[in-house]
Amino acid sequence: MIQRAPAVTSCCPPPRDQADLRPVEGDEAEVELASLAKALSHPARVRIVRILLRKDACVCGDLVDELPLAQSTVSQHLKVLKGAGLIRGEVDGxxxxYxxxxxxxxxxxxxxxxxx
Amino acid sequence: MIQRAPAVTSCCPPPRDQADLRPVEGDEAEVELASLAKALSHPARVRIVRILLRKDACVCGDLVDELPLAQSTVSQHLKVLKGAGLIRGEVDGxxxxYxxxxxxxxxxxxxxxxxx
DNA sequence: CCATCTAATCGTCAAATTACGATGATTCAG
DNA sequence: CTGAATCATCGTAATTTGACGATTAGATGG
Structure with missing residues (x-):
């Protein structure tokens, strides 16, 4: 059992809501959808997204505890999700x-x- | 310019509407979403889906004409989409x-x- | 039967993905 | 300053993906 400091509540305040005016059709939209879909094309990454949604606030290495994967692998998945713009990571000490x-x-x- | 016989209208009649009672959360749902996302994780496949939606009826090798890919490559993409259950193919002569x-x-x- | 057309499959190759352990970088506690 | 903790990155190996040309399998038309 690994002890960790209590989670910081909402270290990633939700950004201001803003309508997305980009089109949902056309070549760019297709590439964009493919890119987002690719980020979710692995069960571990879907699970990470779900965990982050459930915890609402952001967790960090707790994700490693929740996933049956090595720390470096989880870090890679996080990088993929971040690259697709689906998550954000903020350094906190x-x-x-995330x-x-x-x-x-x-x-x-x-x-x-x-x-x- | 390649001539082809006129498209058959609706060779794939839409199946009866039926509510999907499977859960949208949990391990299975995560694997399912990852699988569907993976099928859409390539721009060519997103494009195929869009073309099939637009044409409403089903096309076949016309897809090859619309995509900058070899016939065998398109066939592979179609196989991926079919494997994910996103499209259906019906032999017509x-x-x-699709x-x-x-x-x-x-x-x-x-x-x-x-x-x- | 035979030639043709359509589409799937095979074989191949390069590139990307996924996983891991090891190593680095950064921060904090003492 | 030192050591521990956390996380990213590197290097590597196995697998998968994506692309193509060539071939095979079926169906149609003559």
């Missing part, structure tokens, strides 16, 4: 605090929703 | 007629929508 990027999820919903 | 599997798209929307 020796830890890094949280969902809400507008990226909204964008994903919009793009998937446009597949009608 | 010497051709194969169309969207609407309930799979609904399922995808539900799973993505559950990422709240």
């Amino acid at each position: 020796p830890r890094v605090c 949280c969902i990027e809400p507008h990226a999820l909204r964008r994903l919903r919009a793009l998937v929703g446009a597949l009608s | 010497p051709r194969v007629c 169309c969207i599997e609407p309930h799979a798209l609904r399922r995808l929307r539900a799973l993505v929508g559950a990422l709240s």
Whole structure:
């Protein structure tokens, strides 16, 4: 059992809501959807997103405890999610605090929703 | 310019609407979302889905004409989409007629929508 | 039957993905 | 300053992906 300092509440305040005016169709939208889908194309990454959503606040290495993967592997998955813009990481002392990027999820919903 | 016989209208009649009772959370849902996302994790496959949606009816080798890819590559992408359950292919004489599997798209929307 | 057309499959290659342990960088406690 | 803790990065190996040309399998038309 590893002890850790209590989680900081909301080290990643949700950014201001803002409408996304980019189109949901066309070549760019297709590449964008493919990119977001690729980030979610691995069960571990879907799980990370779910954990971050559930905990609402941001966790850091707790993710490693929740996943049956090595720390370096989790770090790689986090990098992929961050690269796609789905999460954000904020340095908080020796830890890094990850949280969902809400507008990226909204964008994903919009793009998937446009597949009608 | 390649001439082809006129497209058959609706060789893939949409199946009966039916509510999907499977949960949108939990391990299975995560694997399912990852699987669907993986199918859409390539721009060519997103494009194929969009084309099939736009044409509403099902096209076959016309997809090859619309994509800057070799026939065998398109066939592979179609196989991936079919494997994920997103499209269906029906043999129509010497051709194969592909169309969207609407309930799979609904399922995808539900799973993505559950990422709240 | 035979030639043709369509689409799937095979074989191949380069590149990307996924996983891990080891190593580095950074921060904090003492 | 030192050591411990946390996390990123590196190096590596196994697997998968994506692309293509060539070939195979079926169906149609003559």
